[in-house]
Amino acid sequence: MHFSEEERPIAIQIYGSQPETMAEAARIVEEVGADVCDINMGCPANKVLKGCAGAALMRDIDLAERIIAAVRSAISIPLTVKFRLGFNDKERNFLELGRVCEANGVQAVSMHGRTAKQMFRGEADWSEIARLKEELSIPVIGNGDVREPGDALRMLAETGCDGVMIGRGATKNPWIFRQIAARMSGGRVPEPTLEDRRDLILGHFQMVAQRDPDKIALHKLRKFTGWYTHGLPHGRKLRQQINQLPDVESFFRALESFFDELEVGRAA
Ligand SMILES: Cc1cc2nc3c(=O)[nH]c(=O)nc-3n(C[C@H](O)[C@H](O)[C@H](O)COP(=O)(O)O)c2cc1C
Structure with a gap:
């Protein structure tokens, strides 16, 4: 949870499966000065699923809701939740989880357009990001397969989402954010030397x-x-x-x- 002032606004993500422990973790996040607390309900890693955390919570919406409610009432900074389409293709319940987030005072959600079962295989399904955006009134941040600056603009246009989250693209090209900003303001895309x-x-x-x-x-x-x-x-x-x-x-x-x-x- 170390960060420097220039990184603000900064969100710190927590994961877990016990509402009280998650509330306590969120209080620590607030205490260290984060601007936003985010709950991970999308991680497909086995060690996380085994503890019924991350994407496993998409299979237990009751528990997910208790966690969200406990965390929301424990802190006063904005709360966001990150999830996937669902646990597997037969259980694409992101609309349900999105509604639960909204009903419990979550400020924004982000969604990776793959199921947990998919891990990182196949392509992210952006059309489901568009469906989530239509369903909710809180901001929706789209995620998955934004590799080039042009992909971010395309995701915004195709899904109507309010923001774009970039994972792997940023680890290979940390300049992607300023390149997108330049594109959005109609400027030149600076190539890193x-x-x-x-x-x-x-x-x-x-x-x-x-x-x-x-x-x-x-x-x-x-x-x-x-x-x-x-x-x-x-x-x-x-x-x-x-x-x-x-x-x-x-x-x-x-x-x-x-x-x-x-x-x-x-x-x-
Ligand atoms: C090495 C690695 C670590 C990740 N760790 C997290 C994490 O801690 N929390 C989280 O919500 N997502 C995590 N993700 C998932 C990304 O946030 C993102 O949802 C996913 O990579 C898809 O977006 P992308 O196509 O832009 O990479 C991780 C992804 C990678 C590749």
Whole structure:
């Protein structure tokens, strides 16, 4: 729950299956100064489902409602709920859960247009986001498969949703938000330069390395490098190389020489 002021407005998400515990968690979220508390009712990971949390709550709307009501009355900041189409294709009950959210004072909902069973397979079904938007009066945030700036504009136009949430697209291209903003105001879409990439990656990694113990930092850095270097020349070689590196220091050296070589290659 660490964040910096420049990240505001910031939402912190909680997940769980016990109304009282969730209410307590939400109070902590409010205390640390988050602007919004979000409840996760969409996570399809087995370890979360086993505890009857995340998307498992879509199969128990009564419990979902008790959680929402308990959390809503525990805090005064806005509350949002994130969910999927349903648990599986036969149980697409997002309209029901959406109505429960609205009836219990939730300020906005976001929906990923896949079922939990689908995980990340197939395509997100945006037409169901449009149905949810028609059904509810609270704001609906659409989610799923926004990879390029143009996808965000298309989702807004096709579904009528009030906002767009971006997951994987932002981990590969953290500039996607300013690119969308530029498109929306009719401006040019700024392409990140090699220097922008270098600054962002090293800046992010320095923050991680300062805060986390070496082993945890190294694990995170490997994960982020995988995302950030997609589509860069020799990105795969770097990804293979960093899996062998023993510590954060050697990781930074490898990354810096990767960018130095890219710059030399570009100049040549
Ligand atoms: C590595 C990873 C971690 C995620 N963690 C969360 C999470 O903690 N809470 C959540 O609501 N969704 C989580 N999601 C799901 C995304 O928020 C989003 O719903 C999903 O990736 C579909 O959107 P996208 O096509 O823009 O990626 C995660 C997705 C990925 C790939």
